[in-house]
Amino acid sequence: xxxxxxxxxxxxxxxxxxxxxxxxxxxxxxxxxxxxxxxxxxxxxxxxxxxxxxxxxxxxxxxxxxxxxxxxxxxxxxxxxxxxxxxxxxxxxxxxxxxxxxxxxxxxxxxxxxxxxxxxxxxxxxxxxxxxxxxxxxxxxxxxxxxxxxxxxxxxxxxxxxxxxxxxxxxxxxxxxxxxxxxxxxxxxxxxxxxxxxxxxxxxxxxxxxxxxxxxxxxxxxxxxxxxxxxxxxxxxxxxxxxxxxxxxxxxxxxxxxxxxxxxxxxxxxxxxxxxxxx
Numbered sequence: 001x002x003x004x005x006x007x008x009x010x011x012x013x014x015x016x017x018x019x020x021x022x023x024x025x026x027x028x029x030x031x032x033x034x035x036x037x038x039x040x041x042x043x044x045x046x047x048x049x050x051x052x053x054x055x056x057x058x059x060x061x062x063x064x065x066x067x068x069x070x071x072x073x074x075x076x077x078x079x080x081x082x083x084x085x086x087x088x089x090x091x092x093x094x095x096x097x098x099x100x101x102x103x104x105x106x107x108x109x110x111x112x113x114x115x116x117x118x119x120x121x122x123x124x125x126x127x128x129x130x131x132x133x134x135x136x137x138x139x140x141x142x143x144x145x146x147x148x149x150x151x152x153x154x155x156x157x158x159x160x161x162x163x164x165x166x167x168x169x170x171x172x173x174x175x176x177x178x179x180x181x182x183x184x185x186x187x188x189x190x191x192x193x194x195x196x197x198x199x200x201x202x203x204x205x206x207x208x209x210x211x212x213x214x215x216x217x218x219x220x221x222x223x224x225x226x227x228x229x230x231x232x233x234x235x236x237x238x239x240x241x242x243x244x245x246x247x248x249x250x251x252x253x254x255x256x257x258x259x260x261x262x263x264x265x266x267x268x269x270x271x272x273x274x275x276x277x278x279x
Contacts, residue, residue, distance in 0.1 A: 001134055004029075010070040011036040014060060023118050023126045024083040030127065031056040032135065033066050037073040044141035044277035045075045045131075046270070047123065049157075051148030052182075053101045056080045059147075062259035068267045072274035075137055079127055081149070083116040097182050098189055104177070105153030106201045108190035117190055124157055124164065143167040143273040147262055148226075149174055149182070152203060155216075159206040162214050167276040169217040169269045171262050172224055175236035176204045182230050204239040216247035217272045219265050221255030 005016035012035040021028045037043050046069070048059050056078045059065065069076050082088075082103035089112045091099035108117035128139050144165050146154035151173025158168035177183020178198055187198040199205040220233045227233065233249065240247050255261040 001130060009033065009066045012038065012066065012070050014066060016056070019130065021083070021122060021126060023122045024116050026083045026085040026088055026116055028084065028122075029056050029080055031060045031076075031078040032131070033060065033069055033076040034135065035070045035073050035075060038075060038136045042136040042138040043073055043075050044143070045077055045137045045139060046273050046277070047128075047142065047144045047154075048076055048078045049105060049123065049144070049146030049150030049153040050078065050081050051146070051150045052081070053096050054081050054150075055101070058259070059262075062263065063266050064263045065266045065270060068270035072270050072278065074143075074270065074274055074277055075135075077127070077131065077137075079119075079123060082119065088116045089113065098185055102149065102186065104149055104183075104186040104190065104201075105157065106187070106190055109197075110190060110192050113190050119153070120157065123153070124161060141166060141277045141279075143169075143277055145169045145171075145269055145273065146173070147171040148231075148257065151218075152177060152183075155203040156201050156206060158214055158216075159203065159210055160200070162210075162212040165214065166279075167215045167217075167273045169219075169272055171219050171265070171269075172221060172226070172231055172257055173203065173218060173236075174230060175232045176202055178202045178205065179235060180230045180232055204235050207236070207239040207245050208243045210243065210245060213245060215272070215276055216245075217269060218247065218249045219261075219269075220249070220251055221257065221261045222251050222253050223255055224257045224261075226257055 103119035151170030
């Protein structure tokens with residue numbers, strides 16, 4: 001783990017690191033914001049998972065989250081969205097919705113993807129263990145959040161690991177990869193053609209099967225160009241009602257899929273997580 005960038009920000013430190021990942025079998029970058037409170041004691045941590053085509057740097061540069069993280073005394077951790085490197089395979093057609101920048105936060109089982117594309121294990125196990133050894137973070141007080149593909153990742157990871165996270169939120173998540181073109185391409189490529197194997201990576205299926213309840217906040221822009229075909233928010237609304245799983249799903253008039261949308265409501269999400277992470 002090698003630090004490659006440091007900037008002072010709202011009294012804290014915005015950092016970027018590189019390390020060699022055993023899980024992904026490649027070198028990876030990730031970004032961390034440490035609030036001022038981390039100078040004197042370990043702080044709770046919020047993991048942010050970004051969407052298609054992003055790296056670890058999009059969120060830290062565009063969302064404006066650091067000011068709210070400083071107020072809440074919460075660290076922000078932003079991993080990359082896929083394995084990287086010359087040996088890592090990409091979509092054969094060079095499309096943006098599969099391969100590099102599109103790991104979908106699952107563990108691939110199909111070759112050649114299964115050698116590197118194990119973003120689920122990276123986010124849930126390898127990265128938190130690495131950070132716990134190196135930085136003043138309290139992983140016993142962790143939340144997870146994300147956008148689009150990353151919103152899908154945050155929701156499935158939290159739902160599958162309710163003992164690891166105190167809270168989860170999402171901006172414009174892909175709510176049901178089983179029922180949208182992005183999800184069908186990604187899960188079919190990474191996990192194979194048996195759709196029964198996809199259900200463990202579909203938020204609506206996990207909500208229906210959940211036996212524990214986590215605090216969940218979802219924001220969705222009503223002017224989002226991907227809402228009808230790819231995001232399928234109505235399926236999450238239906239699944240939560242069917243399973244009697246309480247969650248706050250807010251429809252925001254006029255907002256699209258961009259980081260302008262995220263920046264507009266990121267303060268709400270940091271306050272939402274802060275009330276659970278600072279207990």
